[in-house]
Amino acid sequence: MSVTPLQALPLDQLRERTSAKWRTYPDDVLPLFVAETDFPLAPAITRALADAVRLGDTGYTGPDPGLRAAYAGFARRRFGWSPDPARMRSTCDVMMGIVEVLRGVLDPGDRVIVTPPVYPPFYDGIPEAGGVVERAPLRDTGEGWELDLGGIDAALAGGARAVLLCNPHNPTGTVHSRETLAELAAIAARHGAVVLSDEIHAPLTQPEATFTPFLSVSEEAARVGLALVSASKAFNLAGLKCALMVASSEEHAAVLRAMPAEVEWRTGHFGALASVAAFAPESDAWLDALLAALDENRRLLAELLAEHVPGARYRIPDAGFLAWIDLSALGWGENPARRIRREARVALHHGPMFGDEGTGHVRLNFGCSPEVLREAVARIGALVRS
Template structure:
C-alpha cells in the first residue's frame, strides 16, 4: 500500500491559521499547543496540490461553474466509499456545510419553527438555529457501555412537540459514534412518522475507523430519499476546509428547488475556482492517501489511550469509531470546567475545547484533536500530564 509521510509537515504559524494563529484571541495566550479546532496539520494529497498549482499557473481566475466532471467525481466517491448511487442532478453546492445548513433552515422552515438535534453535538447546530430565529430542541444522548446512544423515548417525545426539522450529525461530533443501521432506521422512521425533515451532516463520513462502516441514512431505503438531505464535503477528509467547497445531496426535487431558490435569494451561485479543482481532484485521486491517513490516525488514537490509561487513569477516552477528535471525560477529577480549563491552559499550556461548547450535556468532557504529527501528539500528552501533576 502507498504510504504518505505524515510525520513531516510545514510550520503553520503565520499562515492566518485559525488553529495556530488565533490562540491568543480564543484562549487568552499564544504559548499554548493548539489541539482544538477540527482541522489537521497534514497537507492534502499531493495530487490536490499539483492540480491547484496547475490551475494557478494558468493565470486567469474568472467566473467558474460547477460542471459535469465535479458531479461525476462526487458521485463516484459516494458509490465507491459508501455504496450509495446518487444522481448528479441531486447535487447542489455550497461554500461549506455550515452555510448549507443555514440555507436549508431558511428554505424549509419558518421563523419560530422547532429544530431538533442531539446533545452534545457540533456547536453551530445550536447557533444556526437560534440566529435564524428558530427554536432549538435538544434530545440528550445517553451513555451505554462507554458510548453515546440515542434515547429513543426522549427522541420521540421531542418529535411530538411540533418539530419541523431534525439535524443529525453522522458520524457524531464530538463523540465519534458511527450510527449503526438499526439506529439510523429508527431515527428516520420516527421522523417520517411525525413528518419531520432530516438534514444529515456527514462531513466525517470518510474518517471512519475499522471495523465500523458509515451508512448514509438516505441510502438505506428509497422512501427515505423523499425527506432526507445529506451534506458532504472533502474539507475534513483531505484537510482543505480553506478551499470552501461542499455538496448537498437532495433527491427530492421539490426540496432541492426550494433550497436552490434560497441560494439565489442569498446571491450564492457557485464555488470558487480552487474549491472546484480541489474537491474534484480529492474525490478522484485521494483514496490511497486517505487509507494511509486512517492508519496513522488509528496509531495516534492508540497512543493517547495507552498514555491516559497509564499516566492519567482518572480520565476516560471515549472509543472513537470515527473522526480524529477524541472526547475525553475529566469528571472523575472532581473539578469544574473552569478549573479544568485553567489547569490545561495555564499549567499545561494546552488548548483543548471545553465540553459545554457542545451543549450542557458535554460538561466534564474536553475534545482533543489528534490529527497531528506523532511528535506534536507526544508533546500534547506531556502537557496534559503536567496540567494535572
C-alpha cells in the same frame, strides 16, 4: 493489505502556516483545538491548486466544475451509494448549507432537534435560519453513545419539525448504525418531519466501522432526508469553502433548486477544484494512509491518557480525528480546557460549548504527529501530578 500511515508535517513547518490553528495562540502552546489537521495535502489537490495559480485561474466558480459527479463517484466507491448529481447543489460550507436548507423547509419559530453534546455551530445556525433549538441528548450506554430515539420521537410528537443529525457524530466520533438511522427515518416520516444529516466526517470512518449515508438507508430516509457533505474535514480544505447539499426526493431537490443563485455563487472556486481532486480515485490511497495514521493516534491517545491522566474517561472513536474526553474526576471545573491552556500550554476545545453534556469535558484533535500527541498529553499529565 497493510497501509503505510501518512506522516504529519514537522512542527517547525506547521508553525509557518497562518490558519486559525497556528495563529490563535503563542508558539509555546500546542494547538489541538480547532478541526485542522497537520498532514500534507493529497498530491492531486496540490497539483490542482498549483495549476490554477499558474494559470491565474482565480475567478468565479464555473457553472459545473465537476464537483457533483466527483462526489457521486466517491460515494459509490467508499460507501456503496450512488446519489444523483442532478439533485445536488453546492455552497461555501456545510453550516451555510444547513442554514439554507432549514430556511427552505421550516416556518419561522419551528423547533429543530439537536443531539448534544454536538458541534457548537448547530446552536447558532438553527436560529439564523429562523428555527428554535430543541435538545434530545445522546444516550450513554456505558460502552458508547447512541441516539435517544424515544426522546426524538417525543419531541417530534410535541411539534418539533426537523432533526439536525451529526453522523459521524462530532465530538464523540460515533458512527450511527443502519438500524438506528432506519428507525430515525421511520419516526420522522410518521411525524412529517425532515432530517438533515451532516456527514462531513464520513470519509474518516475507520474500516472496522461502517458509515451508512442517511439517504441510502430506506425509502423513508430518501423521502424525509437531505445530506450535507464536504471534503473539507478529511482533506483539510476548510479555508477553501466548498460543500454540497444533497437530496434524494424530488420534493427536496425542488427545495435546493428554489434557493437563490447567490447560495451557489458562494462556492469557492479553489474549494471546488480541490474537492474534485479529493473525491477523485487517485486520492483514495492518500485517504487510506490518513486513516491508518489516525487509527494509530486514536489508540495511542488511549495509552497516553491511561499513563499520564488516569482520571480521564475516553472512548476510542469510530471516525474522525477528534477525541471526547471526560476530565470531571480531576476536579478542574466545568471547563477544564481553560486551566490546561493556561498552565499546561495545550489548547483544547472547550467542552461546555457542545452543550450541558460537555461540562467537565474537552475535545482534543489528534490529527497530528504521534510526537506532538505524546508531548501534549505529557504536559497535561504534569499538571495532574502537580
